[in-house]
Amino acid sequence: MLAGMVKPILRRLDAGRRRTQILDQALGVFAAFGCAGTSTRQLAAAAGVSEPILYRHFRSKDALFGAVLARGAERIAAAIAQALAAAGDARARLLALADALPDLLGRYEDELRMLCGAAASHADAAQAGAARRALASIGRVITRALAGGGLRRGVDAETAAYFLLELGLGSALLRPIGVPAVLRRGFGDRIFELMTVALLPPGRSA
Numbered sequence: 001m002l003a004g005m006v007k008p009i010l011r012r013l014d015a016g017r018r019r020t021q022i023l024d025q026a027l028g029v030f031a032a033f034g035c036a037g038t039s040t041r042q043l044a045a046a047a048g049v050s051e052p053i054l055y056r057h058f059r060s061k062d063a064l065f066g067a068v069l070a071r072g073a074e075r076i077a078a079a080i081a082q083a084l085a086a087a088g089d090a091r092a093r094l095l096a097l098a099d100a101l102p103d104l105l106g107r108y109e110d111e112l113r114m115l116c117g118a119a120a121s122h123a124d125a126a127q128a129g130a131a132r133r134a135l136a137s138i139g140r141v142i143t144r145a146l147a148g149g150g151l152r153r154g155v156d157a158e159t160a161a162y163f164l165l166e167l168g169l170g171s172a173l174l175r176p177i178g179v180p181a182v183l184r185r186g187f188g189d190r191i192f193e194l195m196t197v198a199l200l201p202p203g204r205s206a
Contacts, residue, residue, distance in 0.1 A: 019057045022047040026068050031110035034117050035065045035127055066130040069118060072111030073134035077141040079104055084142075090150030091200055097142075097164060098192045104168075105175055112172035119169075139165055152201050160199050167191070 025046040029038050040061050044054045058064035083100035087093040105112065118131035142161035151160055174182045181187065 015057070018049070018053070022049065022054060022057055022064070023068055023071055026064055027072065027110050027114070030065060030068055031113045035061065035121070035124070062126040062130075065118075065127065069111075069114055069130045069134050070137075072108065072114060073137045076104065076108050076111060077138045079108070080138065081141050081145065084145040087145075090146065090148070091196060093145055093148075094164075094195055094199065095192070098188065098195070101168065101171060101188075105172055109172075109176060112169075113176070116169060116173055135165065150201075151199055155199055163198065164195070167195070 022043070025048075026043050029042055029046050033042070038061070040051050040054055043061070043064065044051045047054065054064070058067065080097070080100070083096050083104075084093050087096040115131060115134055118127040119135065121127040121131075139158070139161050142164055143158045146157040146160050151157065171182070
């Protein structure tokens with residue numbers, strides 16, 4: 001009887017864990033509704049906190065959006081770096097990236113949806129700025145991975161990196177909505193062939 005009279009005690013989290021909890025839950029909400037379509041009430045409810053507690057950790061919805069986006073970019077960049085770490089020459093690095101792409105698109109679907117949505121929000125300076133910083137952080141990781149040489153003459157590592165980043169973002173937009181040509185058997189192999197022709201010296205693109 002005593003147990004039934006006692007109210008459940010909510011476990012209090014320290015500030016770091018609470019912040020992580022809010023970031024974890026906000027990702028799915030922002031990915032589904034975008035920044036403009038999401039309210040702080042939704043974000044607080046998803047995280048299981050009150051709006052005042054939400055504002056205690058993030059001064060505004062834009063600040064939370066930027067933090068979630070930056071965190072997602074860090075995860076994507078780390079996964080790319082790991083995929084390329086063991087690859088030797090430029091062709092091996094391109095192949096490793098192509099092999100890793102399907103897993104990256106699946107594992108980080110919410111992060112990529114947020115990133116693409118923010119990049120498309122040109123009228124919102126805060127979102128555009130957050131997207132620009134996130135994409136730059138990913139671009140730097142790919143640039144470093146391609147800086148070891150082996151690219152086509154006249155193609156520097158940064159240009160190659162952002163060429164690949166554009167291809168990857170295109171995949172992140174087209175594959176989840178099921179564009180038929182992109183899902184066709186052999187499409188990925190053909191894209192890899194085109195990548196190597198564009199980026200590797202003649203005779204090394206086959």
